[in-house]
Amino acid sequence: MRPxxxxxxxxxxxxxxxxLRWQWVAGLGASERRFDEMAVRSARSGADLVGYLNYIHPxxxxxxxxxxxxxxxxxxxxxxxxxVARIVTLEPPVLVLADGQAAxxxxxxxxERAHIPMFATQEQSxxxxxxxxxxxxxxxxDRITIHGVFMDILGxxxxxxxxxxxxxxxxxxxxxxxxxGLVADDAVDLYRIxxxxxxxxxxxxxQNLLEVRGIGLLDIRSIFGETAVRRKMRLKLIVHLVRKETxxxxxxxxxxxxxxxxxxxxxxxxxxxxxxxGRNIAVLVEAAVRNAILQLRGIDTYQEFVQRHxxxxxxxxxxx
Numbered sequence: 039m040r041p042x043x044x045x046x047x048x049x050x051x052x053x054x055x056x057x058l059r060w061q062w063v064a065g066l067g068a069s070e071r072r073f074d075e076m077a078v079r080s081a082r083s084g085a086d087l088v089g090y091l092n093y094i095h096p097x098x099x100x101x102x103x104x105x106x107x108x109x110x111x112x113x114x115x116x117x118x119x120x121x122v123a124r125i126v127t128l129e130p131p132v133l134v135l136a137d138g139q140a141a142x143x144x145x146x147x148x149x150e151r152a153h154i155p156m157f158a159t160q161e162q163s164x165x166x167x168x169x170x171x172x173x174x175x176x177x178x179x180d181r182i183t184i185h186g187v188f189m190d191i192l193g194x195x196x197x198x199x200x201x202x203x204x205x206x207x208x209x210x211x212x213x214x215x216x217x218x219g220l221v222a223d224d225a226v227d228l229y230r231i232x233x234x235x236x237x238x239x240x241x242x243x244x245q246n247l248l249e250v251r252g253i254g255l256l257d258i259r260s261i262f263g264e265t266a267v268r269r270k271m272r273l274k275l276i277v278h279l280v281r282k283e284t285x286x287x288x289x290x291x292x293x294x295x296x297x298x299x300x301x302x303x304x305x306x307x308x309x310x311x312x313x314x315x316g317r318n319i320a321v322l323v324e325a326a327v328r329n330a331i332l333q334l335r336g337i338d339t340y341q342e343f344v345q346r347h348x349x350x351x352x353x354x355x356x357x358x
Contacts, residue, residue: 043072044177046132046155057169060134060159063141064149071155073097073131078178087178088170090163096128099170103137103163111142119144126152134170136163179229179237180302187248188226188238188271190219191327195238195271197226197306198323200279204313207250209279212320214248219268220258223248228273230302239270273301275330276308277323285312296333307333 047069050062065071073087077097088099091106102110110121122144125133133149135141135158149156159166186199187210198206207223214220222240229237240246246259246267259267276299280289289310298305309326313319329339 043075043078044174045069046071049132050155050157052173053169058157058159058161058166060157060161062155063135063158064133064146064156065152065154068153068155071131071153073099074129085171085175087174088167090167091125093124093128096130098128098130099132099134099174100125100128100130101134101136101163101167101170102139104139106163107135107137107139107142110145118142122148126154130154132157134159134166136161136166175231176229176237179231181227181229182302183241184226184228184301185224186226187223188221188240188273189213190221190268190271191324192218192331194275194327194331195221195273196275196277196323196327197238197273198277198279200313201281201284204279204281205319206279207248209319209323210248211250211256213323214258214262214266216320216324218324219266220246220248221268221271228301230304234304236273236301236304236306237270238273273306274334275327276301276306277326278308278310279313279319280310282312282314285310 046065050060050069053060074097077087086098089095089101091100091102091109111118113121122142125145126148133145133154133156135156138160139158141156141158146156148154184197184199186197187206188195188197189210190196191213198209200206210220210223221238222244225241225244226238227241229239231237246257248256248258250256278299297308297310299308300306307330309330311319311322311326332339
């Protein structure tokens, strides 16, 4: 799922008093102008929605720095008028003047006639593009909300899922007491911020809260301090909790290949842990995370065991 297109006034307010500190210099009457929906759907990331002035790519936010303004003004008057007029055919949602450039009068009047918002900032054009690409990538990212507990465990973003009543929140609380960090409990908002990366965070309504049956809502930040919570993490591992009968019915004891789960089109590593009385699930989760870290470094314990077993069999054959 992707959110609706962002309007010019929302984009302006997002950076008016922060990193870009821009001003609205033309097209004030077009505050509801938005990105083209087809362009948003076809964009692979925010990089496709913003860039330097380019007559080949329509429907994207166009940034005009020192070189672009020079191109529009350093020519005959007829060529300058033609170059400015061509911008209208691109149907940009917004134009941004960067590098502290002053807008040519013809560009200002063209924006007013065509109802194209234009913002101006003193910041360097490359910086403006980087900031807007990051912002638009997150705004238009595919997203989904998943039930579970999302945590920072040993520096890795881990989503704990599982069947109802297995104590996911209690497990999250125990992991917090072991020095790990809580991102979200119960509802986790996941965003695909690029082709291979999923980022997760907590809905604002549930920020810093964890529900434990019998106790109620706990404010983890107030109880354990700032270091016990995280604002967001990148999802690297899913730990799925199951009952004994589910484990025996649906999963292999030693899977030949690492398990993965598709999240917004991105395969995420997955481990399955059986929950039975007497098992220290927090220790098992941390062990699973440590093992996943080894796998990311190219160390696969299962494959090493298979190789060791094969060599042992070959030596046995030679002795025979």
